[in-house]
Amino acid sequence: MTEHMKSSGRRKKEAETERVAGKNREQSSALSSRIRRLEREIERLKNDKQELQDRILQLRTEYAQKYDSLTSSITYRVGDALVRAAMSPRGAITLPLRLWRIYRAYRAKESRQPRPKPVPSKKRESTLYESTIATVSGPVMLPTTQRGRIQAARILFMPTNGGGLGHVTRLLAIARRLKTDTRISEIVFLTTSQALNVLWQEGFVSYHHPTIDQLRDKISIKGRQNSLRGLFDSIVNNHEINVFVFDGVSAASVAPAIARHKSICKVWIRRMLLKEGKEEIYNRKAGLFDLQLVPGELGQESITQDSAGRIIVPPMVFLDRDELLPRQDVIEQLGLNPAKKTIFVQLGAGNINDINTQSEMIIETARQFADFQVVLAESPISHGRFKCFQGVRTVRDYPLSRYYQGFDIVISAAGYNTITELAYFGIPSIFIPNLETGSDNQLGRATIAQQTGTGLLLSPLTASGLKECLEKLLDDTNNAEFRKRHLSLCPINGSDVAAQVLADFLFQ
Numbered sequence: 231m232t233e234h235m236k237s238s239g240r241r242k243k244e245a246e247t248e249r250v251a252g253k254n255r256e257q258s259s260a261l262s263s264r265i266r267r268l269e270r271e272i273e274r275l276k277n278d279k280q281e282l283q284d285r286i287l288q289l290r291t292e293y294a295q296k297y298d299s300l301t302s303s304i305t306y307r308v309g310d311a312l313v314r315a316a317m318s319p320r321g322a323i324t325l326p327l328r329l330w331r332i333y334r335a336y337r338a339k340e341s342r343q344p345r346p347k348p349v350p351s352k353k354r355e356s357t358l359y360e361s362t363i364a365t366v367s368g369p370v371m372l373p374t375t376q377r378g379r380i381q382a383a384r385i386l387f388m389p390t391n392g393g394g395l396g397h398v399t400r401l402l403a404i405a406r407r408l409k410t411d412t413r414i415s416e417i418v419f420l421t422t423s424q425a426l427n428v429l430w431q432e433g434f435v436s437y438h439h440p441t442i443d444q445l446r447d448k449i450s451i452k453g454r455q456n457s458l459r460g461l462f463d464s465i466v467n468n469h470e471i472n473v474f475v476f477d478g479v480s481a482a483s484v485a486p487a488i489a490r491h492k493s494i495c496k497v498w499i500r501r502m503l504l505k506e507g508k509e510e511i512y513n514r515k516a517g518l519f520d521l522q523l524v525p526g527e528l529g530q531e532s533i534t535q536d537s538a539g540r541i542i543v544p545p546m547v548f549l550d551r552d553e554l555l556p557r558q559d560v561i562e563q564l565g566l567n568p569a570k571k572t573i574f575v576q577l578g579a580g581n582i583n584d585i586n587t588q589s590e591m592i593i594e595t596a597r598q599f600a601d602f603q604v605v606l607a608e609s610p611i612s613h614g615r616f617k618c619f620q621g622v623r624t625v626r627d628y629p630l631s632r633y634y635q636g637f638d639i640v641i642s643a644a645g646y647n648t649i650t651e652l653a654y655f656g657i658p659s660i661f662i663p664n665l666e667t668g669s670d671n672q673l674g675r676a677t678i679a680q681q682t683g684t685g686l687l688l689s690p691l692t693a694s695g696l697k698e699c700l701e702k703l704l705d706d707t708n709n710a711e712f713r714k715r716h717l718s719l720c721p722i723n724g725s726d727v728a729a730q731v732l733a734d735f736l737f738q
Contacts, residue, residue, distance in 0.1 A: 390478035544724035545650035560636025576607035656716035
C-alpha cells in the first residue's frame with residue numbers, strides 16, 4: 231500500500247513537472263516569436279528612418295537650389311532694385327547704376343556659353359559613322375547635329391517614371407560612363423521617378439517633378455504642362471544646358487517643354503519592344519529629336535540601324551562584370567548559409583501588379599526542395615512592403631545586380647534591364663512576365679530569352695510549372711550550360727557602346 235502511494239506520488243510529481251515544463255516551452259516559444267516580431271519591426275523602423283532622412287536631405291537640397299535659382303535670376307534682381315529705390319532716396323539715386331550692373335552681369339553670363347542659331351532647313355544630314363569600339367561592327371549613318379560641334383557639353387538627362395527603374399538605370403549607365411569625359415562640363419538629372427535618392431547616390435545634381443498620375447486630380451493638363459515647362463526652363467537657364475537626353479516610352483509629356491529650346495541638341499534613348507499598336511502612337515513626337523538610340527534586346531551583338539534611322543546598340547547593362555560582389559561577400563553581407571543553394575526572387579516594384587501572392591507561391595514551392603534558401607528583392611520605389619516570410623531574407627537595395635554572383639537561380643519578371651543583366655552576368659533564370667504593363671512587351675522579351683536559351687519562360691505562374699523549371703535548373707549540368715550560353719550571347723555591355731555613340735554624335 232505504501233509502495234503504491236509512493237508510485238502514485240511520483241507519477242503526480244512527474245506529471246506536474248511535465249506540465250510546468252510544457253508551459254515553460256509555450257512561454258519560451260511565444261517569447262521567441264515576439265522577439266522575432268520586434269526585431270522585424272525594429273528593422274522596418276530603421277529603414278523608414280533612413281528613408282525619412284534621405285527625403286529630408288532631398289527636400290533641403292531642392293529648397294536650397296530653388297532659393298539660389300530665385301535670388302540669382304535677373305527678374306528677382308531687377309525687382310529687388312526697384313523695391314529698394316521705392317523705399318529710400320538713396321536707393322532711387324543708385325537705381326540706374328544697379329540696373330546697369332545687373333545688365334552687365336547678365337550679358338557676361340550669356341557670352342560665356344554662345345549658342346549658335348538653329349539651321350532653318352529641316353532636312354537632316356548624315357555622316358558615315360564607323361564605331362570606335364573594336365567588338366562592334368559598323369558602319370551606320372550617324373546624324374549630324376544641326377547645332378554645330380559642341381565644345382563643352384552641359385547635359386540634362388531626363389528619365390521618366392515607369393513601373394520599375396528601367397529608364398533611370400539606362401540613363402545612369404550612360405551618365406556614369408560619360409562623367410570622366412573632359413569635353414563634358416556638367417551632367418544634371420531631371421526626373422519624374424521616385425528614385426531621386428538613386429541619382430544623388432551616384433553623385434549627380436538631380437531635380438524632381440511629380441508624375442502626371444500624381445497631379446491628375448489636382449491641377450489641369452495645361453497646369454501640369456506649365457509646371458514641367460517652368461522647371462525645365464529654370465534648369466536649362468541656370469545650368470546653361472546644351473544637350474538633352476530623354477529616356478521614356480512617350481515623349482508627349484516633355485514635348486511642350488523642349489520644343490521651344492531650338493538650340494539644344496536632343497537625344498531619345500528609346501526602348502522599342504512594345505505591345506502591339508503602341509509604337510505608332512509614340513512615334514508622333516520622334517521628329518523633335520536629333521538622334522534616337524535604341525537599347526537592343528537579347529541577340530543584338532553589334533551596332534546596327536533600322537529603316538527609321540534609329541541606331542540600335544547591344545543590350546545595355548548598368549554594372550560591368552568586374553563590379554559584382556564575390557560570392558563569399560554576398561553570403562556574408564546577406565547572412566546566408568554557404569552550405570545551401572540560393573534562389574533569388576525579384577518580381578519588380580509591385581506598383582502595377584500583385585507580387586505578394588506570386589512571391590508566396592514561389593517560396594512555398596521552393597521549400598519543397600532540400601538545402602535551399604530564398605532571398606526576396608524589394609524595389610526602392612515600391613509603394614508597399616512585402617509581408618514577412620519565415621526564413622526568407624529580404625533585400626532593398628540598388629543596384630540589386632551587384633549581388634548576382636551569390637545566387638544559383640533567379641526567378642524574375644521580364645523587364646528590359648533585369649533580363650539583359652541576368653543574361654550578361656550569366657545567371658540561370660526563370661522569367662515570369664508582368665502582363666499588366668502599359669506598353670512594355672514582357673511576354674515577348676521572355677519568349678526571346680527562352681528561344682535563345684538564356685532563360686525559362688513561365689506564364690502563367692503555377693506551382694507545378696515552377697517545380698518543373700526549378701528541377702531543370704537545379705541540375706548542376708543544366709545550370710552550368712545556362713551560364714556558359716549566357717556569356718557567349720552577351721559578350722559586351724551595350725552601355726559602353728551607347729555612351730561612345732552619344733559622345734561621337736556630340737563632338738563629331
